[in-house]
Amino acid sequence: xxFFKKLIxxxxxxxxxxxGVKTAPLDPSLAGPPAASPALHLVVGIAQSVGxxxxxxxxxxxxIHGTMGGLELLQDFGIFLVADGMGGHRSGEVASxxxxxxxxxxxxxSALSALTEGxxxxxxxxxxxxxxxxxEANQLVVERVPGGGTTLTVAVLLGQQITLGHVGDSRAYLIxxxxxxxxxxxxxxxxxxxxxxxxxxxxxxxxxxRNVLYRAIGQGxxxxxxxxxxxxxxxxxxxxxxxxxxxxxxxxxxxxxxxxATTPQLACxxxxxxxxxxxxxxxxxxxxxxxxxx
Amino acid sequence: xxxxxxxxxxxxxxxxxxxxxxxxVTLQDRYLVLGILGAGGMSSVYKGRDLHFPxxxxxxxxxxxxNLAADxxxxxxxxxxxxxxxxxxxTLSHPAIPRIYDxxxxxxxxxxxxxxxxxxxxxxxxxxxxxxxxxxxxxxWAVELCDVMIYLxxxxxxxxxxxxxxxxxxxxxxxxxxxxxxxxIARVFQPGLKGTMIGTEGYSPPEQYRGEASPPGDIYALxxxxxxxxxxxxxxxxPPFSFNDRPIREINPEVSAELEQVIYTALSYDPKxxxxxxxxxxxxxxxxxxxxxxxxxxxxxxxxxxxxxxxELWSFExxxxxxxxxxxxxGLLYIGCYDxxxxxxxxxxxxxxxxxxxxxxxxxxxxxDSNTVFVGSExxxxxxxAADSGKLVWTYYTEAPVRSSPALFEGFIFFxxxxxxxxxxxxxxxxxxxxxxxAAPVRASPLVADERVYFGCESGDFYCVDFRGxxxxxxxxxxxxxxxxxxxxxxxYFGSMDWTLYALESEGxxxxxxxxxxxxxxxxxxYAEGKLIIGCADGNIYAIxxxxxxxxxxxxxxxxxxxxxxxxxxxxxxxxVDGSMYCLDxxxxxxxxxxxxxxxxxxxxxxxxxxxxxxxxxxxLYALLT
Numbered sequence: 001x002x003f004f005k006k007l008i009x010x011x012x013x014x015x016x017x018x019x020g021v022k023t024a025p026l027d028p029s030l031a032g033p034p035a036a037s038p039a040l041h042l043v044v045g046i047a048q049s050v051g052x053x054x055x056x057x058x059x060x061x062x063x064i065h066g067t068m069g070g071l072e073l074l075q076d077f078g079i080f081l082v083a084d085g086m087g088g089h090r091s092g093e094v095a096s097x098x099x100x101x102x103x104x105x106x107x108x109x110s111a112l113s114a115l116t117e118g119x120x121x122x123x124x125x126x127x128x129x130x131x132x133x134x135x136e137a138n139q140l141v142v143e144r145v146p147g148g149g150t151t152l153t154v155a156v157l158l159g160q161q162i163t164l165g166h167v168g169d170s171r172a173y174l175i176x177x178x179x180x181x182x183x184x185x186x187x188x189x190x191x192x193x194x195x196x197x198x199x200x201x202x203x204x205x206x207x208x209x210r211n212v213l214y215r216a217i218g219q220g221x222x223x224x225x226x227x228x229x230x231x232x233x234x235x236x237x238x239x240x241x242x243x244x245x246x247x248x249x250x251x252x253x254x255x256x257x258x259x260x261a262t263t264p265q266l267a268c269x270x271x272x273x274x275x276x277x278x279x280x281x282x283x284x285x286x287x288x289x290x291x292x293x294x
Numbered sequence: 295x296x297x298x299x300x301x302x303x304x305x306x307x308x309x310x311x312x313x314x315x316x317x318x319v320t321l322q323d324r325y326l327v328l329g330i331l332g333a334g335g336m337s338s339v340y341k342g343r344d345l346h347f348p349x350x351x352x353x354x355x356x357x358x359x360x361n362l363a364a365d366x367x368x369x370x371x372x373x374x375x376x377x378x379x380x381x382x383x384x385t386l387s388h389p390a391i392p393r394i395y396d397x398x399x400x401x402x403x404x405x406x407x408x409x410x411x412x413x414x415x416x417x418x419x420x421x422x423x424x425x426x427x428x429x430x431x432x433x434x435w436a437v438e439l440c441d442v443m444i445y446l447x448x449x450x451x452x453x454x455x456x457x458x459x460x461x462x463x464x465x466x467x468x469x470x471x472x473x474x475x476x477x478x479i480a481r482v483f484q485p486g487l488k489g490t491m492i493g494t495e496g497y498s499p500p501e502q503y504r505g506e507a508s509p510p511g512d513i514y515a516l517x518x519x520x521x522x523x524x525x526x527x528x529x530x531x532x533p534p535f536s537f538n539d540r541p542i543r544e545i546n547p548e549v550s551a552e553l554e555q556v557i558y559t560a561l562s563y564d565p566k567x568x569x570x571x572x573x574x575x576x577x578x579x580x581x582x583x584x585x586x587x588x589x590x591x592x593x594x595x596x597x598x599x600x601x602x603x604x605x606e607l608w609s610f611e612x613x614x615x616x617x618x619x620x621x622x623x624x625g626l627l628y629i630g631c632y633d634x635x636x637x638x639x640x641x642x643x644x645x646x647x648x649x650x651x652x653x654x655x656x657x658x659x660x661x662x663d664s665n666t667v668f669v670g671s672e673x674x675x676x677x678x679x680a681a682d683s684g685k686l687v688w689t690y691y692t693e694a695p696v697r698s699s700p701a702l703f704e705g706f707i708f709f710x711x712x713x714x715x716x717x718x719x720x721x722x723x724x725x726x727x728x729x730x731x732x733a734a735p736v737r738a739s740p741l742v743a744d745e746r747v748y749f750g751c752e753s754g755d756f757y758c759v760d761f762r763g764x765x766x767x768x769x770x771x772x773x774x775x776x777x778x779x780x781x782x783x784x785x786x787y788f789g790s791m792d793w794t795l796y797a798l799e800s801e802g803x804x805x806x807x808x809x810x811x812x813x814x815x816x817x818x819x820x821y822a823e824g825k826l827i828i829g830c831a832d833g834n835i836y837a838i839x840x841x842x843x844x845x846x847x848x849x850x851x852x853x854x855x856x857x858x859x860x861x862x863x864x865x866x867x868x869x870x871v872d873g874s875m876y877c878l879d880x881x882x883x884x885x886x887x888x889x890x891x892x893x894x895x896x897x898x899x900x901x902x903x904x905x906x907x908x909x910x911x912x913x914x915l916y917a918l919l920t
Binding site: 075088089119120121122123124125126127128146147158159160161163185187189192193195196198214222224226227228229230231232 | 362364365500530531532533534535563754767768769770771772783784785790792794796797798799800801802803804805806807808841842843
């Protein structure tokens with residue numbers, strides 16, 4: 001892969017604005033320790049289950065992350081994705097797989113190479129790259145998987161920022177010891193009716209049409225993608241999951257499991273087990289990304 | 295699964311996208327395909343020629359529907375739906391509805407041959423223009439659409455529900471009249487399983503999710519279509535049923551309150567609250583148009599009450615333009631002036647306290663710390679002046695004019711100079727701690743945060759250096775950066791002369807997003823409630839969502855906006871070169887008041903104890919009670 005080559009910074013001299021100029025530290029106490037600034041490292045867990053009631057797995061999941069140390073310290077980065085397919089005759093699993101692959105390919109090709117190349121106004125902003133990747137996946141599904149569709153939630157982690165691309169009702173949670181937030185907005189009709197005050201949260205939870213989406217990949221040529229960026233605070237954990245998890249396991253339980261598990265992998269295993277214990281009506285996928293201070 | 299994917303790819307290779315017909319193909323020995331007009335879902339529409347008229351070119355539209363359903367019940371249902379559309383169209387007769395000529399099937403593909411309409415649909419019209427469509431035109435189309443709705447809804451033996459009113463289904467023919475196209479009755483619903491889709495259209499009424507199709511649903515969709523046409527905000531890009539979140543007149547002031555009311559009645563959530571019939575809507579449209587003299591000209595912009603909610607507390611006259619910005623500390627206001635003086639004024643009474651004369655104009659904002667005022671001047675120096683007496687404490691020399699406002703952090707002063715450096719000076723003694731070289735004059739004020747200093751310069755380079763002055767990363771805009779950056783939740787925001795507002799990740803300088811404005815900007819952004827507010831030389835004050843680059847609102851002043859906005863409570867305050875200070879509602883961008891002065895306002899206001907202070911190029915410093 002070309003981008004891996006690009007990841008290794010070329011040993012070219014940096015044009016420093018301070019070159020040739022004598023500088024002195026402001027104040028030794030302000031300058032901090034001489035070592036590289038402490039880096040946050042990503043630790044990832046993934047778990048998936050067909051569930052109890054389904055025979056196929058229509059969910060797709062993908063995780064890439066990189067860590068570098070040494071002189072040219074680069075921030076940890078990662079791409080994480082959950083897609084939940086829909087549609088008969090196996091078109092759901094094809095739609096989610098095709099979308100996951102397309103988005104991954106596109107983002108590794110462009111986003112990660114942007115990471116190691118120059119920062120200037122000619123480079124494409126991360127949010128544009130994410131949006132285009134999802135649009136491309138949509139185009140492909142519309143053309144090649146008639147009748148198929150998929151949700152897709154992708155998170156690109158770079159420095160302090162989580163950039164999310166999102167369509168459908170899979171979710172991204174940011175879980176901190178003090179708070180849990182859903183960073184994505186469900187594109188489901190029932191959620192929308194709840195937002196409008198036409199349904200209560202309880203009615204929405206049991207509504208027969210709670211699976212009806214108003215936005216998904218593969219449902220038409222024009223796809224509106226939600227793209228947002230959020231700070232990834234130290235100690236925060238990012239959970240991506242399909243509705244096979246969040247639709248079955250209540251948020252407080254998700255939060256408790258994530259905060260109490262010793263490793264992200266254990267947390268994911270326990271989350272999937274909790275969904276299956278609650279009946280496992282749908283495919284279950286969970287990806288958990290934790291930031292550990294090295 | 296792998297096999298399945300390959301099969302799909304093969305199919306595509308053999309037949310092309312969706313197996314569309316190529317030009318030159320003849321159907322039934324009669325219809326020669328000339329090209330494709332459109333494709334969507336399972337159907338395509340072709341432009342064709344009827345060969346039964348060999349002596350003239352009779353154009354037809356051929357709608358093709360490919361039945362891909364493998365399930366026999368589903369297959370049947372799709373065929374039946376298509377036939378029903380054909381049968382229905384054959385019984386309709388109205389100038390706005392295309393005539394149907396023929397219907398036939400070949401294997402699993404069905405065709406409908408219809409009148410070819412020369413013209414452009416409204417979605418294309420929106421796409422190909424970039425200003426608001428004339429309101430009178432939209433109203434006359436709306437009246438015609440009501441006419442055809444009246445016809446359809448009163449059809450015997452059963453009312454016909456169009457079900458798919460949206461801009462792309464409305465053509466404007468060569469005579470300027472509307473024509474409804476695509477009676478897409480063959481809507482495909484996938485039963486069972488997760489994710490049964492509703493139309494993703496954004497124009498559909500709320501009751502459609504219950505599977506209800508009724509005339510009030512068409513009225514809603516017409517309302518949605520008109521909302522889109524008048525606001526240019528595509529409802530497909532917004533959550534469903536969110537039209538009220540985008541008030542028409544806030545986006546397009548040309549629209550009268552009466553017309554807006556008609557559209558929102560049509561868009562009522564509950565069908566009972568809409569117009570009972572298309573006829574009632576038509577009447578309301580005509581009445582609204584008459585009341586406002588529309589179909590002649592729209593009513594002018596609503597008359598603005600000049601600073602009715604704001605009152606001048608005092609003003610103070612200097613001897614030249616006030617291009618800098620004031621700062622208030624311990625009851626005193628400090629501002630630099632182009633008459634070379636730094637003034638200290640009693641913030642409550644407007645009484646003069648002292649002035650300190652530098653040797654150049656002062657285009658910057660002072661900072662105050664430990665009873666000392668620090669200010670940069672075009673005489674190349676940074677001054678430290680005693681806050682109570684106006685006596686000089688020390689002077690620091692750079693090698694070119696200072697046009698960058700100083701920033702204070704932990705006893706050090708950070709500022710840029712036209713000598714291509716960022717200077718860092720000890721506040722207590724005026725001695726240099728270090729300086730960092732930039733590629734060009736540094737006129738933006740540096741941002742000091744998280745043990746980093748961030749600043750742009752006139753070459754478009756934007757630097758992040760640590761507290762030793764060592765470069766951490768660099769970003770390059772296409773043109774100068776005179777805008778002072780702000781940092782919110784790990785993202786750096788600033789504007790550039792390259793017409794762009796940038797959002798950069800603070801650790802590495804990667805672009806998270808960018809937003810392009812209508813002209814260059816030297817205004818510095820302010821942040822509140824998830825929005826960035828920034829002025830631009832295109833005359834607008836913009837509010838942009840900080841998490842994405844979506845525009846929340848914009849407000850047009852009458853000249854360039856070179857000053858920077860501030861936010862206090864739920865108001866935005868910003869001056870314009872048109873001479874006015876504006877107060878806008880933070881959430882909507884609506885004007886609360888404006889206060890005219892006699893010269894351009896290019897500085898940044900400050901608000902303390904509900905008193906707004908700002909300078910104007912009319913030589914006056916103003917204090918307004920808000």
